[in-house]
Amino acid sequence: MTPVIEISGLRKTYRSLFGKTHHAVDGLDMSVEPNQVHGFLGPNGSGKTTTLRSLLGLVSVQGGTMRVFDRPVPDRLAEVVPLVGAVVEAPRFFEKFSAFTTLQLLATSVGMPTQRVHEVLEQVGLTHYANFRVGSFSLGMKQRLAVAQALIKRPRLLILDEPANGLDPAGIHQMRTLLRTLAKDFDTTVLVSSHVLSEVQQLCDTVTIISHGRRIQAGSVKDLMSAAASNELSVSVAPEEITAALEALHAHEGVVAAHVDGQLTVTGAPDPSWVTKTLADHDIYLSGLSRRSINLEEVYLKLTAQGGLEDVHEGGQE
Numbered sequence: 001m002t003p004v005i006e007i008s009g010l011r012k013t014y015r016s017l018f019g020k021t022h023h024a025v026d027g028l029d030m031s032v033e034p035n036q037v038h039g040f041l042g043p044n045g046s047g048k049t050t051t052l053r054s055l056l057g058l059v060s061v062q063g064g065t066m067r068v069f070d071r072p073v074p075d076r077l078a079e080v081v082p083l084v085g086a087v088v089e090a091p092r093f094f095e096k097f098s099a100f101t102t103l104q105l106l107a108t109s110v111g112m113p114t115q116r117v118h119e120v121l122e123q124v125g126l127t128h129y130a131n132f133r134v135g136s137f138s139l140g141m142k143q144r145l146a147v148a149q150a151l152i153k154r155p156r157l158l159i160l161d162e163p164a165n166g167l168d169p170a171g172i173h174q175m176r177t178l179l180r181t182l183a184k185d186f187d188t189t190v191l192v193s194s195h196v197l198s199e200v201q202q203l204c205d206t207v208t209i210i211s212h213g214r215r216i217q218a219g220s221v222k223d224l225m226s227a228a229a230s231n232e233l234s235v236s237v238a239p240e241e242i243t244a245a246l247e248a249l250h251a252h253e254g255v256v257a258a259h260v261d262g263q264l265t266v267t268g269a270p271d272p273s274w275v276t277k278t279l280a281d282h283d284i285y286l287s288g289l290s291r292r293s294i295n296l297e298e299v300y301l302k303l304t305a306q307g308g309l310e311d312v313h314e315g316g317q318e
């Protein structure tokens, strides 16, 4: 399937007032498949916003290629723009207009009926505030309104920079439901940058993680987590059998077992069934065994601290 977004070797350099160059994006590769919610992650200053702005033709780049819906951008940006809704800049509104008027003006300009204004107000949870002045809106409400604007023309690609910004927990939940529904039921591909990794873990199908303007990891959230899954097992046996269990496990080279808080933690075992069998061979029967779970935050922190591992799907080209 042709990716919705395909970026190869993207480079964007800024020059300081003193003539020093800074590589904001430094040979970035990135691919986003259709109908996915794709997370774009990286530390502060790693080049996420610059990449999104480059895709939308808001900044010029020094190298690399970008394709959106299989059209090269910025060369054929005019064909791509009608298909893309985006919130990458801090949204600016006429503070005296109501939310409804703000959206109605936009709807008229892109040939959408008033009914569409009601739909997007509903989708972002602002129906109740439709006639309130935007100037009275909180940060989170303005964020919702910006997303409503991006949705007006029924985009096939939605690009959001930090969509959870300013939203309360209910707002974050609602945004997650909306983005998942768009991807699942409305033939929309969603690209979101975010620092809220617990949210990304729940929301996204796939992610690209960057550092210093380069991709350090990409793939499905599931594959990423299982590739990084801890090989540490937590094993429960009767308290009087702990010492014997430790001895039995330690007898095998490469296996390390420790007694922590009434549980055995075992690392280096070939697999969980090996632990069960080894202990059973010593007449020790375990009452519980689990693999320590790992979350996306741990994976991300490991990757960004190390500066990168291999690409889950593409064999590690960095």
Ligand SMILES: Nc1ncnc2c1ncn2[C@@H]1O[C@H](COP(=O)(O)OP(=O)(O)OP(=O)(O)O)[C@@H](O)[C@H]1O
Pocket (backbone or CB within 6 Å): 014, 015, 023, 024, 042, 043, 044, 045, 046, 047, 048, 049, 050, 051
């Ligand atoms: N207009 C600009 N002029 C000079 N340097 C810039 C400009 N815009 C961005 N940069 C620099 O480029 C680098 C990447 O910035 P960018 O905003 O793309 O990072 P980011 O990953 O979006 O960060 P954050 O997570 O903090 O939003 C940073 O070092 C930033 O200072």
